[in-house]
Amino acid sequence: MQPNLAISTVIFALRPDENGRNTLMIPLVKRIREPHLGKWALPGGPLVGNESLDEAAARNLRETTGLTPRYLEQLYSFGAPERSAGAAAERVVSIVYWALVGTDEADRAVESENVHWLAADCLPELAFDHNLIVEYALWRLRAKLNYSRVAHGFLGEEFTLAQLREVYEIVLGRPLDKGNFRRSVEASGAIIPTGRVVAGASNRPPALYTYDKTRSLADRGPLNKPSDY
């Protein structure tokens, strides 16, 4: 008997928490049936139709949360038979993706009784093995932040270096030196000054940058596709 195939996605965005501080958050859906009824779970659904895994993940993400990701990458496939934790339960293999959405986009997400953003670093007990999955996605995100440009997935078209640095500080959970951060980002060639500045604040106006769209957000070797920008 073949196991069932599902696709789920760990979606990250930076959003203000109840104190107004930007926090790394994940949208979760409340389970409305057994098993694990009432617990929070990753958005997902069965794999059907004739689309690629990437397309299926993007579609499912749109349908369950209304979001369009700025970055989307396959994370891992989970298939331990005890996942469903019911003796008679049928086995499910989940192909899990992870995604980044900008703060602006995250605000457009459907939020209801059954869809809610929760802080990534203090989640309750989730359904199935979804705590482990989120932990792994977090690990991967933090690792990738250091050797790729995925941080831009959190930001809009134009951003200041302070905003980019804030992304790194929140995700990594530690402060970064202003000067050193600027140096390394500029050296990597990941950003392009737009020539414009943010005026109005009571300090020197910061310059605005864009990321280089001709380069992929992450080097995935042979799996790199033009859609990965």
Added chain:
Amino acid sequence: MQPNLAISTVIFALRPDENGRNTLMIPLVKRIREPHLGKWALPGGPLVGNESLDEAAARNLRETTGLTPRYLEQLYSFGAPERSAGAAAERVVSIVYWALVGTDEADRAVESENVHWLAADCLPELAFDHNLIVEYALWRLRAKLNYSRVAHGFLGEEFTLAQLREVYEIVLGRPLDKGNFRRSVEASGAIIPTGRVVAGASNRPPALYTYDKTRSLADRGPLNKPSDY
């Protein structure tokens, strides 16, 4: 309609080629049915039963090639609908693993008309999208060599630094400085001198080492398991 689920594995080993030079090789099986009849393909099979994905990969590897891997890790899941390249063909989603086996173990592998070792860097056209899969596995292997200890998966219990360096040189495809290699490997603490040496050659006898078995071959974050040693 749910797609079919299969597990395949890219298996790497260092083996002497026709000229006696150690080469990075992959065991492939010849397809005995359509589609892609007659082409070489990665060893694999359907996912059945009640085992975890890791267990299924290990079992399948054993059944198709007779090999027991020293390292085994999930690579990626492939599910493009055009993979099977037949209009009426049913869709297959493959969860692909990659594995390392020692040269000694590789010699014990079943080799027949339909199972053959081929050099990883000059493969013919394989079945399905297996060329892409092998390319990606190679990319991952090379990347992991630089920030983990997976190289030990190619070697036996005891090895000299020259043997370890040879693994790196063959996989990366470029010569490495003897002294610098020793320095970095020793600094990483990955190896432990056994106190023994290889005598008999007409030169200074090289010291033998083992790798530290208390540490995992690769840091996989939350996915690290005791079985990863």
Added chain:
DNA sequence: AAAAGTTAGTGTCACGGTGACACTAAGTGC
């Protein structure tokens, strides 16, 4: 209008990892 405050952006120094390369050590074979 000058001073204070705030954040943007620059400059400098020390240290650790690494590539290049020359050297010494310890065996065998002639």
Added chain:
DNA sequence: GCACTTAGTGTCACCGTGACACTAACTTTT
């Protein structure tokens, strides 16, 4: 004892990076 071969050590220059002090530009306050 000398040549040869591979093992293993030592040294130097360079570069990326953390720590930290500085200057720049703007608003607000006095």
